[in-house]
Amino acid sequence: MSVPTRDNSSFKLMAQFGHQKLVFCNDEAVGLQAVIAIHDTTLGPAIGGVRMLPYQHTDEAIDDVLRLSRGMTYKAAVAGVNLGGGNAAIIGDHRTQKNEALLRRFGQFVEELGGTFIASLDIGTTPRDMEFIRMETECVAGLPKSLGGSGDSAPFTAKGVYYGIKASLKERYGNDSLAGRTIAVQGAGNVGEQLIALLREENAKVYVSDIVEERMVEVANKYKAVPVANNNIYELDVDVYAPCALGGTVNKETIAKMRCQIIAGSANNQLRNEAEDAQLLMEKNILYAPDYLINAGGLISCYSEIAGYNASRTAALTETIYETTRSVLRKSMNENIAPHEAANQLAEARIADMRKIKR
Missing domain, CATH: 3.40.50.10860 (Leucine Dehydrogenase, chain A, domain 1)
Incomplete structure (x- = not known):
């Protein structure tokens, strides 16, 4: 039909x-x-x-x-890949x-x-x-x-978000140590679970939610995380809220409840209304790491497959997300613009430069 x-x-x-x-x-x-x-x-x-x-x-x-x-264009441009x-x-x-x-x-x-x-x-x-x-x-x-492919890209996506979280912690607190930090991960799918594993390896306290309760409990037990009902995760007093499921979870209604210091996760299109929600986050002094910036590990993995790079090269390219995130967040603060605007400007500048070369 x-x-x-x-x-x-x-x-x-x-x-x-x-x-x-x-x-x-x-x-x-x-x-x-x-x-x-x-x-x-x-x-x-x-x-x-x-x-x-x-x-x-x-x-x-x-x-x-x-x-x-459109988000993929910007993601590729900021990640420095030729796609x-x-x-x-x-x-x-x-x-x-x-x-x-x-x-x-x-x-x-x-x-x-x-x-x-x-x-x-x-x-x-x-x-x-x-x-x-x-x-x-x-x-x-x-x-x-x-x-001959790169296989599951989820480990690289999770690793990129991990670097994005550490970079955000560095900009907010002056150090990027995860030990003792509190992080709420929304979504216990493939990427969410692997991110939780990375965070727990460095002794972060992790809260986890998922719309499938059995999955939430399974992952929480596996990594000694704290299960939280999905609707309650926004109100947690944590260092980082990491949305790793569907987009649109950062919006006027949820921002009003939020007590986190940083938003950094793998979900695409996290801001339901990009301009409005970004302004609300700035007013609440919540640091937002643009989603397409820090979830680019999966894209980098695919690019490496196309370019013929090996796993170590893919890992090295993924690690650059750390410094790129810091650059975007510093640009945002120095110019008093939203982080996604700072990331967009970097992406648009690279695309504009390449158009000049092609003329």
């Missing part, structure tokens, strides 16, 4: 965000409905995750890929509707883009899914190590 479209505002959204291309992929025979967004390819081919979610309207999928692809920003959404329930035929047909649409889009992992897709897409196109990253 087709997913309805509420309006015809796609071109307006593309103009607003400066996108190059929005591609609709449809094949009723295999049940495929998908959208691919390419934001900017100045630095290189657009890379982006392929997520599979049961969107109620195509508008929701369009909004998702436009926002995420552009893209994203894709397959409309459907990945638990019941995903199959080889659908994924391979999607791979054919990716191939038709002539190398301008590279598909990678996202919500609802796995390295095995990337294998199916790879059967139809070479424009894939995040493949299993057995196929």
